[in-house]
Amino acid sequence: MPKYVFISGPYTIGDMAQNVRDAILAADTLAIAGFIPFIPHLNHFWHFLCPHDIYFWYQYDFAWLEKCDCLVRLAGESPGADREVIQAQKLGIPVYFSVAECVGLAFA
Numbered sequence: 670m671p672k673y674v675f676i677s678g679p680y681t682i683g684d685m686a687q688n689v690r691d692a693i694l695a696a697d698t699l700a701i702a703g704f705i706p707f708i709p710h711l712n713h714f715w716h717f718l719c720p721h722d723i724y725f726w727y728q729y730d731f732a733w734l735e736k737c738d739c740l741v742r743l744a745g746e747s748p749g750a751d752r753e754v755i756q757a758q759k760l761g762i763p764v765y766f767s768v769a770e771c772v773g774l775a776f777a
Contacts, residue, residue: 674699674706674771675734675762677753678743680713688745689713695743695768702772707733731756739763741771 676696679688689710696706709730716726730753734740740757742750742764757764765771 672703672705673737673739674704675730675737675740675753675757676706676708676710676743677740677747677750677757678710679745679747680710680749682746685713691743695741698768699741699771704771707737709733727752734762735760737762739765739771741765741768 674696676692676699678692678695681688692708692710696708699706709726712726712729727749734753734756737757740753740762742754744766754764765774
């Protein structure tokens, strides 16, 4: 059963606050279901205090992705999230396209 879940989804396209909220709500649902989610969207607050270029964040997120058992791709346009999906697939990490799909398959 997948345990550590990388939350992937829109961040800069659309309303960033709404995107962070959506990621947190997805992670909370997964946590309640027994998973341990990683929310890269929370780097928003780190970046606010200590800005880094986008490649710093991609490298950081990919390092965490390698530690995860699966990735949940939230809906919405996001070149960064699309890169995370491609990287997960290269690493052989299962990709789910909804929280429900992840929870349902993990507990099936």
